[in-house]
Amino acid sequence: MVGDDMVLLDMLIREKGFISGEAIAERLKVSRTAVWKKIKTLRGQGFHIESQPNLGYCLISCPDKLLPVFIKRELKTDFIGQEVYYYPVTTSTNVLAKELASQGAREGTLVIAEEQTQGRGRMGREWLSPANKNILISLILRPHLSPIQVSYITMIASLSVVKTIEALTPLESSIKWPNDIMIRGNKVGGILTEFSAEQDQVVYVVVGIGVNMNFDPTIYPEIAYSATSIYLELGQEISRLKFLVGLLQEMEKEYKELQAGKGLLIVKEWRNSLMTLNKEVRVVSEQGTLEGMAEDVDEHGALILRLASGQQIKIYTGDVSLQMNKA
Numbered sequence: 001m002v003g004d005d006m007v008l009l010d011m012l013i014r015e016k017g018f019i020s021g022e023a024i025a026e027r028l029k030v031s032r033t034a035v036w037k038k039i040k041t042l043r044g045q046g047f048h049i050e051s052q053p054n055l056g057y058c059l060i061s062c063p064d065k066l067l068p069v070f071i072k073r074e075l076k077t078d079f080i081g082q083e084v085y086y087y088p089v090t091t092s093t094n095v096l097a098k099e100l101a102s103q104g105a106r107e108g109t110l111v112i113a114e115e116q117t118q119g120r121g122r123m124g125r126e127w128l129s130p131a132n133k134n135i136l137i138s139l140i141l142r143p144h145l146s147p148i149q150v151s152y153i154t155m156i157a158s159l160s161v162v163k164t165i166e167a168l169t170p171l172e173s174s175i176k177w178p179n180d181i182m183i184r185g186n187k188v189g190g191i192l193t194e195f196s197a198e199q200d201q202v203v204y205v206v207v208g209i210g211v212n213m214n215f216d217p218t219i220y221p222e223i224a225y226s227a228t229s230i231y232l233e234l235g236q237e238i239s240r241l242k243f244l245v246g247l248l249q250e251m252e253k254e255y256k257e258l259q260a261g262k263g264l265l266i267v268k269e270w271r272n273s274l275m276t277l278n279k280e281v282r283v284v285s286e287q288g289t290l291e292g293m294a295e296d297v298d299e300h301g302a303l304i305l306r307l308a309s310g311q312q313i314k315i316y317t318g319d320v321s322l323q324m325n326k327a
Contacts, residue, residue: 004028008038010069012049012059020056064132064214066112066244074245079108080139080252087111089131091118094192094208097138101204102196109140110248133215134229135189135244138208139251143259147197150205151301152263154179154193155270156254157207161189162273164247171233174275177294177303181211182275186228188212209247213240264299271297281305283315290315 007028011019024035039049039057046063062070068084075081083106090096090113097111115131129136141153161181165173165188173183181189192208212229214237220227231237258266271277276294283290283305292307303315 004030005038005041006067006069008035009042009047009059009067012057013069013073015058018052018055018058023056064240065114066135066240070241071110071112071245071248074241075248077108077249077252079106080255081108081110081248083109085109085111087113089113089115089117092116092208093136093138094194094206097140097206097208098194098196101140101206105140107140107142108252111138111140112136112244129210129212130215133240134213135209135211135240135247137210137244138206141205141207141255143202143205143255145202145205146200147195147202148300149263150193150195150202151178152258152266153195153205153207154191155266155301156258157191157193157209157251159266159270159273160247160250160254161191161209161211163250164243165230167250168238168243168246169230169234171230175270175273177274177276177297178301183228183233187223187226188228188230188233211243211247213238213243267297267299267301270301276303 008024011024011027021032021035025032028035039051043049046065048060048062050058050060052058066086068086071081071084085096085100087093087096093111093113093116095118097109100109100111113136116129116136143153145152158175158179158181162173162175165171165181165183171183173181173188176182176187179191179193180187189209189211192210193205194208195205196203212227214231215229216232217227217229218224218232230243254266274297277296279294281292281294283292283303290305290307290313292305294303295306295312296304298304298314304312305315306312
C-alpha cells in the first residue's frame with residue numbers, strides 16, 4: 001500500500017461517515033478520477049467502502065490486516081512500533097529489519113509482514129505461516145548491552161508473548177528453553193534474535209517474533225503434531241491487531257525495565273516461566289545429542305544440564321535445540 005493510499009485510508013477512518021471525493025482530491029492533490037481509482041484499489045484489498053452521489057465515500061468495514069494506520073491509532077508506546085514498515089508479502093522480516101538497522105533505522109522500528117516466503121526460526125528451520133493469519137514481526141532495538149547480554153532481549157520478547165496471551169485469552173502458556181512459546185505442550189510461537197556488535201558493545205538487535213494466531217496448523221503435515229495456534233486452542237479467532245498492540249506495549253514495558261538495569265529480575269521471571277527445568281531432556285546440537293536433567297539456567301540464560309555421569313555443562317542459546325525426552 002503506497003503513501004497516498006495510506007493517507008486516504010486514514011481520512012476515511014477519521015471521518016466516521018461520508019467524505020466527499022472533492023475533499024479527498026484536494027488533500028491528496030490528485031484528480032477526482034485518481035481518487036476513484038484509489039478507492040477501487042482499496043476495495044480490491046478487502047475494504048468495504050460505500051459511495052453515494054453528493055455524499056462521497058464512507059468506510060464500512062476493514063479486512064483483518066495489520067496496516068500501520070490501524071496500529072498507530074491503537075498503540076500507546078513511546079518508541080516501539082512508532083515507525084512501521086508493512087509488507088503484504090516479503091522474504092523475511094528479520095532480513096529486512098537487519099538491512100534497515102544497518103542503514104540507521106531508529107530504535108523501536110517495526111517490520112511487519114502478512115506472509116513470508118523465506119520465514120525461518122532458530123537453526124535455519126522453515127517457519128510455516130499462511131497469509132493474513134498470524135503475527136510475523138521484527139523489531140529493531142539499540143540496547144546498551146554487551147554481546148553476552150543479548151539473550152536478555154530473547155527473554156523479554158518471550159515473556160511479552162506469554163503475558164499478552166494470558167492478558168487477552170484464558171489460555172496458559174509457558175516457555176520451552178530457550179525461545180519457544182508453548183501451550184499444552186505444543187508450540188504457538190517463537191523468537192529469533194540476531195545482532196550486530198563492535199567489540200564489547202551491541203550496535204543493534206533485531207528480534208523476530210512469530211505467533212500462530214488464526215489458522216489451523218494441523219493441516220500442515222510438517223507441524224501437525226508439534227504446533228498449535230490461539231484459534232486451535234480457543235476454538236475461535238481473535239483480533240490480530242489487538243494482540244499485536246498488546247504485545248508491542250508489553251515489549252516496551254519489559255525493555256524499559258531491562259534498560260533500567262533490572263536484567264537479573266527479568267532472568268528470574270523468565271526462569272519461572274520455563275517449562276523445561278527439572279525435567280529429563282534431550283538436547284540436540286550440531287555437535288551431537290546430549291541427555292540429562294535440565295537443572296537451571298545461569299544469569300545469561302544458558303541451560304545448565306547435568307549428564308548421567310554427574311557432569312554439569314552449560315548449553316548456550318543459538319547452539320542447540322531442545323526436545324522433551326519421550327523415552
